[in-house]
Amino acid sequence: MNTRGHLLTEQVNVNSANLDRLSTLELVDLFNQEDVNTLNAIAGARVELASAIDTIADSLRQGGRLFYIGAGTSGRLGVLDAAECPPTFCTPPELVQGILAGGAGALIKSSEGLEDIASDGAQAMADNQIGQHDVVVGITAGGTTPYVHGAIEAAKQRGAKTIFIACVPANQVASIADIDIRLPVGPEILSGSTRLKSGTVTKMALNILSTGTMVKLGKVYGNRMVDVAVTNTKLLDRALQMIQDLTQLDRENARKLLEASGRSVKAALLMHWTQVDRSKAEAILSQNHGQLRSAVESTKDS
Structure with missing residues (x-):
């Protein structure tokens, strides 16, 4: 049936x-x-x-x-x-x-x-x-x-x-x-x-x-996938392009910033915008539960 x-x-x-x-x-x-x-x-x-x-x-x-x-x-x-x-x-x-x-x-x-x-x-x-x-x-x-x-x-x-x-x-x-x-x-x-x-x-x-x-969960800033895992050439290019677009850095300086951040786009952006080192950027992001926008805003209040 x-x-x-x-x-x-x-x-x-x-x-x-x-x-x-x-x-x-x-x-x-x-x-x-x-x-x-x-x-x-x-x-x-x-x-x-x-x-x-x-x-x-x-x-x-x-x-x-x-x-x-x-x-x-x-x-x-x-x-x-x-x-x-x-x-x-x-x-x-x-x-x-x-x-x-x-x-x-x-x-x-x-x-x-x-x-x-x-x-x-x-x-x-x-x-x-x-x-x-x-x-x-x-x-x-x-x-x-x-x-x-x-x-x-x-x-x-x-x-x-x-x-x-x-x-x-x-x-x-x-x-x-x-x-x-x-x-x-x-x-x-x-x-x-x-x-x-x-x-x-x-x-x-x-x-x-x-x-x-x-x-x-804070994996996005604006409409950018700022938590992208930089694991291949395509994703490296995407990460560099995001950093260039959001910081106005040229590609070479964007690459240096990304490497200095441990290949973390969120940490790289926070380092550039707040002029802190990688360790401090990671700490601020952790305090803000990985939310880049709130991490940036928290530095303005301090």
Whole structure:
């Protein structure tokens, strides 16, 4: 008996009924038209997304961690977002983590059958020693994945904050999570293929959650990623360009300042603006919880 046919993500899209008869250009145009729904879905969840950002930021300030958990495409998107936080925001790898049903091997080889085991999701919470300061974000496009529901239930029992992300309305699939983010984008162009619009809107939501959280944690100055980890040529160039833009130094002096700071853009900027040495800059930043703007303002008051 089919118990999923009523779900929005499983329904047939009338706009793509003749998909196999479209010209290539018509096919591309249809994707473009349908993807407008992702923007509308994000707008519809703006309050819940903002609440989630504040919840995550508060928890991380208290020493907690952020975990994404899911199966298939949803889980892979969580792993991707987590993996991008260290190079973008210089966060320790353990601060934001992605848990995928089936583990690392499922990143490249489908193991969707594992999504049906709720106890595995609960076990993942135990394995990662989820606690009261942690936040667990369960991601499931169709909203029914037992692995995710098992994780959410176990995380709540362990005192963690929980967030649920799905692309179906709450009246189709309920959740016990503290924050319930719904991103209904309508039936997929390819019926049931939730790696399409549902995957796109999920990626958008995760971008907003992680970036918004890092802004709240002081990883950003203006709209610059001043906590960038300078680990390769591209990121070195980005760091130097930021310093040049914000200090009006030429490239050579920007490079000297960056090296003197221990390759910390925030420390380099604070050293330049307040004329303190690296040790003092690091101390001021620490006193201001890594917030560059408040660190600069604190020196004006002293």
